[in-house]
Amino acid sequence: MSALHQNYIAGEWVSGTSDIENRNPSDLTDVIGMFAQASADQLDAALDKAKTAQAEWAAYGMERKQAVLMAIGNELMARAEELGTLLSREEGKPFAEGKGEVYRAGQFFTYYAAECLRQLGENADSVRDGVEIDVRREAVGVVAVISPWNFPTATASWKIAPALCYGNAVVWKPANITPASAVALTEIIARQDIPKGLFSLVMGSGRDIGQRLVESPKVNAISFTGSVPVGKGIAAAAIQNLTKVQMEMGSKNALAVMDDADLDLAVTLALGGAFGGTGQKCTASSRLIVHNAVHDAFVEKLVAGTQAMKVGHALETGTQMGPVVSEQQLSENLAYVDLGKTEGAELACGGARIEMPHDGYYMSPGVFLNSTNDMHINREEMFAPLTSVIKVGNYDEALATVNDTNFGLTSGIVTQSLARATHFRRNACTGVVTVNLPTAGTDYHVPFGGRGDSSYGPREQGKAAAEFYTTVKTAYISAGKPL
Ligand code: NDP
Numbered sequence: 001m002s003a004l005h006q007n008y009i010a011g012e013w014v015s016g017t018s019d020i021e022n023r024n025p026s027d028l029t030d031v032i033g034m035f036a037q038a039s040a041d042q043l044d045a046a047l048d049k050a051k052t053a054q055a056e057w058a059a060y061g062m063e064r065k066q067a068v069l070m071a072i073g074n075e076l077m078a079r080a081e082e083l084g085t086l087l088s089r090e091e092g093k094p095f096a097e098g099k100g101e102v103y104r105a106g107q108f109f110t111y112y113a114a115e116c117l118r119q120l121g122e123n124a125d126s127v128r129d130g131v132e133i134d135v136r137r138e139a140v141g142v143v144a145v146i147s148p149w150n151f152p153t154a155t156a157s158w159k160i161a162p163a164l165c166y167g168n169a170v171v172w173k174p175a176n177i178t179p180a181s182a183v184a185l186t187e188i189i190a191r192q193d194i195p196k197g198l199f200s201l202v203m204g205s206g207r208d209i210g211q212r213l214v215e216s217p218k219v220n221a222i223s224f225t226g227s228v229p230v231g232k233g234i235a236a237a238a239i240q241n242l243t244k245v246q247m248e249m250g251s252k253n254a255l256a257v258m259d260d261a262d263l264d265l266a267v268t269l270a271l272g273g274a275f276g277g278t279g280q281k282c283t284a285s286s287r288l289i290v291h292n293a294v295h296d297a298f299v300e301k302l303v304a305g306t307q308a309m310k311v312g313h314a315l316e317t318g319t320q321m322g323p324v325v326s327e328q329q330l331s332e333n334l335a336y337v338d339l340g341k342t343e344g345a346e347l348a349c350g351g352a353r354i355e356m357p358h359d360g361y362y363m364s365p366g367v368f369l370n371s372t373n374d375m376h377i378n379r380e381e382m383f384a385p386l387t388s389v390i391k392v393g394n395y396d397e398a399l400a401t402v403n404d405t406n407f408g409l410t411s412g413i414v415t416q417s418l419a420r421a422t423h424f425r426r427n428a429c430t431g432v433v434t435v436n437l438p439t440a441g442t443d444y445h446v447p448f449g450g451r452g453d454s455s456y457g458p459r460e461q462g463k464a465a466a467e468f469y470t471t472v473k474t475a476y477i478s479a480g481k482p483l
Helices: 040-058 062-078 080-091 095-115 154-165 179-190 206-215 228-240 263-279 292-307 327-343 395-403 418-427 462-469
Strands: 007-009 012-014 018-024 027-037 122-125 131-139 142-146 169-173 199-201 221-225 244-248 253-257 285-291 346-349 366-369 386-392 410-414 432-435 470-478
Touching (some): 018 080, 027 179, 040 131, 040 142, 040 169, 062 154, 062 179, 080 095, 080 179, 154 221, 169 206, 179 199, 206 228, 221 462, 285 292, 292 386
Parallel strands (some): 142 221, 285 386
Antiparallel strands (some): 131 470
């Protein structure tokens, strides 16, 4: 019998109405544990307690809050190897990526620990004589955090850390496919000097407990990362209560490889950007827009590099790409492979389910050639280890193709020309632009977010997060007599 992991509701670890089993996608015989599914009543209890706990937390001194966030961050970093192993075991990313993710999650907490001490307001003279103005930010209240499985610890942390930093309570619904990482992070947070109920973990399906959470009038703000259809549903629910909402969703990121690019660098960036995290990243390089003059040489190196990638168990030494996260995601990926071929793209390599010593959701990384930007495989987020090469004749065509998408999270250019890099940086219609760097991989102290269907609401991360997690108060103060 596998261990049963409980929800953390209103300051208590509690069992749910039912449990779900969590299995390792690298080895389906490995059961990670059973995870409680929260009931509607438990969710309501978490929300009620969050409201009173939030008022208490907001009144904590800033050094006390800072100490809490610093302790969480330090523990995550110190235990990155152990918790990274757990993360890789349940999500399927290679151990180095799992460990790196947990460490990065710790950095979000230590960054926002410092931000606890840097919450400065503004002041101004009034247009009225004898009146002064003080502008400062206050917590929004109870924040619902809904996070995905592809970065189960980091994405949750870049939402939870600023939420707590700016004085809010958090009710967290993680993805049901990666609950073990959620319980591990919750255990760390629950041990801190925080008011009872300030932080709750409510595991359960998105359709059920997630939907109830976003519809609740007890929630003051919702931060969501996931798919576009679910995001649109959350926005529709949020508007019924005029709840503040922030969403990061899919993308169709392009890496443009110019005729003056260092081709070895370009191939390294393309491989890392396309197949890191098994292609299951909102920042993945899923369109490779390549100048005609270097197309054949680039493609030869790209296909050779793709075929050389070692696919394997996430925790085995030497694995460069782990399994796909689930059977459902794998079958959707394979359906895109068929669709790409039907649309007329040429599958140069990979894109097939592969048998491994362990039974898991393995597929080979795939490259489509001779694809056009109007194909479904170049317009829809696949979230798969698949990338498509689109040949273009010049820089202007490359830029136009990069921008011809409904999404707009990241884009990159590989070039040795400062003029082109500068033009691209200024004219690419994405929230993040990279030059001679992968489209995936961002820092924690600067804004993150996109345009179009990729994002909605204020930016995440860095100081920009304050916009979402706080509300502005403008105070007018009169001395009661002329100054
Ligand atoms: P979803 O958008 O369904 O899930 C993201 C989160 O939202 C999960 O915690 C999920 O819970 C929750 N959720 C689902 N439905 C609701 C709802 N009605 N109300 C509130 N919360 C809800 O993504 P999937 O995991 O199903 O992945 C599908 C596709 O979404 C991927 O193939 C990819 O294209 C995209 N995606 C994009 C991500 C990104 O980083 N931008 C991250 C993940 C997915 P639960 O999982 O428990 O149902």
